[in-house]
Amino acid sequence: MSALATLRSLAFMAVIAGGLVTAAWDGARSMSWVHDRDRGDVVWIATGPR
Template sequence: MSTFRAVRGFVLMTTVVCGLVAAAWSGLKDMPWVHDHDRGDVIWIDTARG
């Protein structure tokens, strides 16, 4: 039973970590400052995204 618990714990931990990484990625890629390109005094804003 100990091996089963270890595998189950590993699968649960992997699922939680993957979910957190996916949520962080989704949140960060939609942030407006990620798409701003600083070129000195001028800030270029990517307007190609919908």
């Protein structure tokens, strides 16, 4: 394999890896639990004496 073919293969793998990382990052950011900070389903239980 020539040096040019090696460099071309490495560049192609870098582009593919960058695309996969970008897709994974975008998918992780769009998950609902990332943006679900305050759903309002907290139940407060009065534990003090009456």
